[in-house]
Amino acid sequence: MAIKADVVQDSKGQMCPMPIAYMAKKMREMKAGQILEIQADDEGAHADIPAWCELTGNPFLGEEKAGDYFKYYVKKGA
Amino acid sequence: MAEKKTATIVLLSGDFDKVFAAFTIAIGAASAGLETSIFFTFWGYKAIEKGNLTGTGFFGKMVGLMDRGGLERLNPSRFSFGGIGRWMFKKMMKDKGFALLPELRQTAIDLGVHFLACEVTMKTMEIKREDLIDEVEAVVGVATLIKASQNSELTHFI
Numbered sequence: 001m002a003i004k005a006d007v008v009q010d011s012k013g014q015m016c017p018m019p020i021a022y023m024a025k026k027m028r029e030m031k032a033g034q035i036l037e038i039q040a041d042d043e044g045a046h047a048d049i050p051a052w053c054e055l056t057g058n059p060f061l062g063e064e065k066a067g068d069y070f071k072y073y074v075k076k077g078a
Numbered sequence: 079m080a081e082k083k084t085a086t087i088v089l090l091s092g093d094f095d096k097v098f099a100a101f102t103i104a105i106g107a108a109s110a111g112l113e114t115s116i117f118f119t120f121w122g123y124k125a126i127e128k129g130n131l132t133g134t135g136f137f138g139k140m141v142g143l144m145d146r147g148g149l150e151r152l153n154p155s156r157f158s159f160g161g162i163g164r165w166m167f168k169k170m171m172k173d174k175g176f177a178l179l180p181e182l183r184q185t186a187i188d189l190g191v192h193f194l195a196c197e198v199t200m201k202t203m204e205i206k207r208e209d210l211i212d213e214v215e216a217v218v219g220v221a222t223l224i225k226a227s228q229n230s231e232l233t234h235f236i
Contacts, residue, residue: 013175014175014177015174015175015176015177016102017102017105017106017109017177017182017185018177018181018185020105020106020109021105021109021185021189023109024108024109024110024111024189025188025189052109052110055110055111056110056111
């Protein structure tokens with residue numbers, strides 16, 4: 001997946017609810033249209049990050065395996 | 079503009095595991111953009127106490143002594159074993175990379191979760207405003223809780 005992120009959040013090693021909390025904080029600071037890449041290795045993130053996107057109306061662009069963790073791409077909506 | 083959606087949590091318990099659940103749910107709700115409030119009542123008080131000895135009268139001081147300490151001294155609701163369980167669960171969670179209660183509470187504060195304290199509990203337990211952390215926004219009664227929960231998308235009683 002060739003997505004270029006504007007902001008990268010390293011949540012590797014973190015557990016629920018911290019990746020979501022950091023993501024929410026980061027997204028508050030970002031501008032509409034910018035893309036956040038979240039790097040996480042907790043199992044819950046697969047379901048939690050898309051769920052958060054649906055709740056908040058920010059588009060979820062997809063996930064990608066990167067070694068022993070995953071990259072999740074989220075776009076800040078209008 | 080439409081009014082912001084809200085979430086309301088009542089925390090009655092002062093057990094390590096239940097406080098953990100309350101802060102986690104509050105963080106999830108606040109992260110999802112809900113205006114989130116936690117009402118701390120009865121044993122839930124432990125989660126917002128500074129940890130100093132409380133009480134003014136004999137019984138109040140006795141409660142304060144028996145139940146001394148704040149967030150760091152919460153025992154799990156099962157397998158407490160006079161404090162050993164607390165140490166064990168903290169260690170088990172820390173080793174796996176979980177955030178512990180002080181970090182969760184601070185995260186909730188950073189995300190703008192409102193902390194409200196129950197007036198009746200404070201009077202009963204003889205807890206003064208200065209015994210509570212500064213982030214507690216107000217001391218309130220049941221009407222404030224009902225008003226907040228009536229308009230809430232999500233209500234939890236823990």
